[in-house]
Amino acid sequence: MRYFIRRFFFFLLTLWTAVTLNFIIPRLEPGDPAESIVRKLVGQNKAVDPAQLHAIRLMLGMPGGNIFQQYIEYLGTVCHGQFGISYTYFPYSVTSLIGQSIWWTVGLVLTTNIIGFVVGNLLGAFAAWKRNSAFDSFVSVGLSFVGTLPYMWIAMMLLFLFAFLLQWLPMSGGFSETATRQLSWGYTIDIAQHAVLPALSILITGPIGWIMGMRNNMVQTLREDYTRLAIAKGLKPWKVALLYSARNAILPNVTGFAMSLGGIMGGVVVVEEIFDYPGMGRLFFEAVGNRDYPLMQTILLFTIVGMLLANLLADFVVGWLDPRVRKGER
Incomplete structure (x- = not known):
């Protein structure tokens, strides 16, 4: 029984670590999804209106605040099984x-x-x-x-x-x-x-x-x-x-x-x-x-x-x- 309990404990610890890394790694990728969408609409060589960026972020439900606040919000959505709206296939979840x-x-x-x-x-x-x-x-x-x-x-x-x-x-x-x-x-x-x-x-x-x-x-x-x-x-x-x-x-x-x-x-x-x-x-x-x-x-x-x-x-x-x-x- 001790063997199975130890394995389950390591499973929970590894799961928390993996979820944390899953939050951090995509955010290390350069670029902004909202900016990419706006540039597809207005063109690559034209200036991007900050108001358009803000509207796109609101429409997609992109999280705001600092990285720690986003992490807490991310853990809450994971626990509730709410993973948001896809940026690519908006408005599908x-x-x-x-x-x-x-x-x-x-x-x-x-x-x-x-x-x-x-x-x-x-x-x-x-x-x-x-x-x-x-x-x-x-x-x-x-x-x-x-x-x-x-x-x-x-x-x-x-x-x-x-x-x-x-x-x-x-x-x-x-x-x-x-x-x-x-x-x-x-x-x-x-x-x-x-x-x-x-x-x-x-x-x-x-x-x-x-x-x-x-x-x-x-x-x-x-x-x-x-x-x-x-x-x-x-x-x-x-x-x-x-x-x-x-x-x-x-x-x-x-x-x-x-x-x-x-x-x-x-x-x-x-x-x-x-x-x-x-x-x-x-x-x-x-x-x-x-x-x-x-x-x-x-x-x-x-x-x-x-x-x-x-x-x-x-x-x-x-x-x-x-x-x-x-x-x-x-």
Whole structure:
């Protein structure tokens, strides 16, 4: 119990630190969102009227006062779940914009993460069990080379081949412009077709980290005494591989998987921008480009909270799977 209480206390402390940094970091960026909006209206080379700046700030609800007063006001809005109006998509609220984008990102990133984690760990465990075989050599050398390829290049090649040349799949967006946007088989298939290329660009390199990590960890556990004892007792190979070796080898990957799930809120910025996918990554990219502080801070806040909750859950799961972690606290 002491182990879990300590982890929860560190979670609260880290959460407060992250929220504070989330307030400070965007304000270190030079420029004024209100001034950027006014200059788009009057022109870049013309003088800016202070009255116009003041009116824009009032319209957007930009906080006034010194930095400490803004920080106290920011903590109050966070505690009440009121994140303000988006500067980019005025007069829409930040929560409404995130509510529209989050499900696209959850559907894309959550699905690819789960598939990548399951497939990657199974392939990594099999490669370790069949170490020094042809399959193990392919995993170690071939996938290591594929893992060096950047997301951007893979996404653009898939887009050029399957969308431009072969025209099998849509080039961009999350759904067709002619879609009815009503729950039906046709609309579901249309959404799935638009998600194939972004998901494939992630899955080509996504499982490689799980494969290599599981293989290297399991090679070490196969040398442990308890694994050798299980083999000497004549247990079936699949029991030795899964219940003895893989169970211990997967523990570091559990933490990594939880962290990857926590990062879902941030989306996959590069992939979503290339495919014009209406997810959190593209929304965050637009918020940064337009100095949309409320939208930017809220997306970062959701990402941070998701990462911290995922890390806390991973600590609990690892403590449950491995009693040595809990005993180490004593």
